[in-house]
Amino acid sequence: MSDQSGKHDERIHPAARPFLWLDAPWLKSSMLWILLVLALGFAAIDLFHHRHEYVSLAETTGFYALWGFGSFVLAVMVGWFVIRGLLGRSEDYWDGEGDQ
Amino acid sequence: MIEAFHDVSPAWPVIIGGLIAAAIPNHYVRKGLALIAPILAGLLWFNAPSGGHVGGIIELGGFVLETFRYDGLSRIWGLIFIIAAFINGLYGFHEKDRVADAAGLIYAGAGLGAVFSGDLLSLFFFWELTAISSVFLIWGSKTQAAFKAGLRYLAIHVLSGVMLLAGAVIHAADTGSWAFDDSLSIDTLGGLLIFLAFGIKCAFPFMHNWLQDAYPKATVTGAVVLSAFTTKLAVYALARGYAGTDVLIWIGAIMTAFPVFFAVVENDLRKVLSYSLNNQLGFMVVGVGVGTELAINGAAAHAFVHIIYKALLFMSMGAVLHRVGTVKASELGGLFKSMPVTAIFCIIGGAAISAFPLFSGFVAKAMTLAAVAHEHHWVVWLVLLFASAGVLEHSGIKIPYFAFFSHDRGHRVREAPANMLMAMGVAALLCLYLGWPDMFGIPGGYRALYNLTPYPEVANAYPMWTFDHVVGQMQLLMAALFAFAFLVRMKWYPDEKRSVNLDFDWVYRRAFDGLARWSYAMFSRLWAAIGNLLAGVRDRLGGRLFQTFSPMGALSRDIPSGLLAIWTSALLAIVLLIAYLAP
Known part of the structure; x- marks a missing residue:
């Protein structure tokens, strides 16, 4: 059975060892909340500061945050x-040519 | 300044270097050429008169060819092509392929030649040279798929060249001028043909599939080289000839949006980058379409930084392909454990293309967006914002995440070769330097970029680093990042799976191909049927003649004398009857 964490895998690059925590389950599970806090934090600036924009619609509170979230979801769903x-x-559609 | 070299285009040392490389069997000599030729081109670029210059005049068959027009527009494009040629030479240092070495240099030199061309005939020559030289970078993969894709690529690009020449001839007949300048217009037949020729190379919608077809099938180094020149040359040509042409605004807007959807579900990460390239071209085309000084600056600055960060992303995926043997997202993951330096460079490239503040994409894209808003194209502005979130999805997240993180597939490979890391390092440093703001009274790196733009005074007057601008961009990007984490957590993000997605190339690869095969089959059957019919007629006629005249035919048979007497009597009776009745 392969060592997925890599702690004991000698083939791990020495420069990568200090960063193996990037693969930790706790980070993966908490990433959603970290990003939520960051997104809300930046969006909340609009509550205290009025942005001056070339397009008046963009001065609406939370405009960029909503547009960014909506655009991303739209892109993924349409894709x-x-x-x-x-x-x-299927991968062999082009007469087995493949793409690589 | 050495005046003797004022008329020498930076294209020539690179093209000549490529021609020499084609004849040199020694690997290290060729690689030396691949590095020295761009340096010589750079020296010629620095040596050019700062106030603008037209030189390198060649008179040929009554035509006057201008091979070195150095002005604000060609200056920035020329420099980035030279930088790209140098980085490519460094990246491909380990590859022992004489044809690729020669093709890479000639291709880069042809791109430079086209950028510095002052007339349409010179442009046509270099335009075709880019097509013919670059196809060897695709064929270099030596697979059947690459060979077929290369043929399609060559056919489409030669068609572009033919349209350029036809348009140039018509334009010259109408105006009496071969000048490659803003006298071109889509309202004339010649101007329209040239516009479409540029559009093919720029990967306009429905003309774009050569890009996603060919680039992912090129060699590891070939894809990096290809990503720099062809399409950006087309953007330059549009900026030179068609700045302010309104239709470009909408063409560009569509180009920014539609590749996003394809990139989301594409499994081949180099193909994802090809769609991403298409999306980035859209921003530049919009800038050219708006056509104001700020917009042209935006397009030029975007082309400059884009060549660097796109090359960086292609280089990182090339390194993965070189070590792992695949760039299929479904087969990658966890590679940061084996290739941490490549992973960092890839993340820098992803951050730059996503336009995170402090990275080069931020300072370039901002000018285009501001110019669009200034001119009240607010629907297009919203599309560009959507595309900005899309860029983050496919290039900022998907590429680094699925290659280096995500599910660890257990690939334990060596880090990329030193020369690849050095090339990626140079590109990564430029991504950071060109996005660096003014700080403590010290001009930021982005000033160097802005000073290179065609209208530096306009660029430097643009309020780039405002609190509102940084906050707005971070709001957009952080919300999009959260959307990614949210969709993954909810299992609403599509799995990476081995598949292909049909695009417009289905029309010519399947529909036209099917039509051609069906037509051939029908023609063959028709031809066979006509052949059978003629054979039947021939056989029947031949049989009759044989039956009549052959030694055994009717006329050769022995006829009994009694029967002959009866026939003779009958004929005599008929003759007498006619003679009697005749008046």
Whole structure:
């Protein structure tokens, strides 16, 4: 059985050893909350500071945060359901040419 | 300043270096050329008169060719092409392939030649040279898929060149000028043909698939080299000839948006980068379409930084391909444990393309967005914001995350070769330097970029580092990052799986190909049927003639004398009857 954490894997690059915590389960599970705090933190600046923008719509409180979140979700959903759903094919579709 | 070299285009040492490399069997001599030729080109670039210059005039067959036009627009494009050529030479130092060495240099030199061309005929020559030389970087992979993709690539790019020449001839007939300048217009036939020729190379929507088809199939170094020149040359050509052409604004906006959806579900990470490249070109095309001084600065600055961070991303994926043997997201993960330095460089490239503050993409993209907003194209502005979040998705997150983190697939490989790391290091440093703000009274690195733009006074007057600007960008990016974590946690993020997604190239690779095969089959059957019919007629006619005239035919048979007498009597009776009845 392979050592997924890599602590005892001698093939791990020495420069990577101090960063093996990046693969830790606790980090993966807490990443959502860390990013939520950061996103809300930056969005909350709008409550105390009025941004001056070229486009008046962008001066709305939380505009960039909402647009960023919505854009990302839209991109993923359209990619998943429209592109992969309708246009996805098996890897050997192009007469076994593959893509690599 | 050495006046003797004022008329020498920086393209020539690079092209000549490539020609010499083609004849040199020694690996180290060729690699020396790959590094020295861009340095010589750089010296010629620095040596050019600062106030603008037209030189390198060649008179040929009654035509006057301007091979070295040095001005604000060609200056910035020329420098970044030279830097890219040097980084490519460093990155490919370990590869022992004479054809690739020669092709890489000639291709880079041709790109430089096109940028410095002052007339349409010179442009056409270098335009075609980029196509012909670069295809060897695709064929260098030596796979059947790469060979076929290279053929398609060559056909499409030669078509672009033919359209450029046809347009140039018509334009010259209409105006009496071969000048490559802003006299071009899409309202004339010649101007429209040239515009479409540029559009093919710029990967306009429905003309874009050569990019996603060919680049992922190129060699490890080839994809890095290809990512720098062809498409940015096209952006330069559009900026030179069609700045302020309104239709470019919408073409560019579409280019920023649609590749995002394909990149989300693409499994081949070099293909993801190809879609990402298409998306980035969109920003530049929008800038050219807006056409104001700020917008042109935005397009030029974006092209400059884009060449560096896109090369960095292609280099990092090339290093992965070199070590692991694949860049399929479904087969990668956890590579930061084996290739930590490459991972850091990839993250820097991802941060730069995502336009995080303190990275180069931030200071370049901002000018284009500001110019679009200034001109009240607010719908396009919103599309560009959407595309900015999309860039973060596919290049800022997907590429580093699925290659170096995500599920550890157990690949334990060596770190990338030293020369690859050095090339990535140079690019990563530039990504950081060019995004660095003014600090403690010391001008930031972004000032160097802004001073290179075609209108440096406009660029330097633009309020780049404002609190509002930084906060707005961070709000967008952090919310998008949170969206990624949220979708992954909810299991609403698509798994990476081995698959391909059909794109517009299906039309010519399947529909047109199918139509051609069907037409051939039908023609073959028709031809066979006509052949059968003619054979039947021939056989039947031949049979009749044989039956009549052959030794055994009717006319050769022995006829009994009694029967002959009866026939003769009958004929005589008919003759007498006619003679009697005749008046």
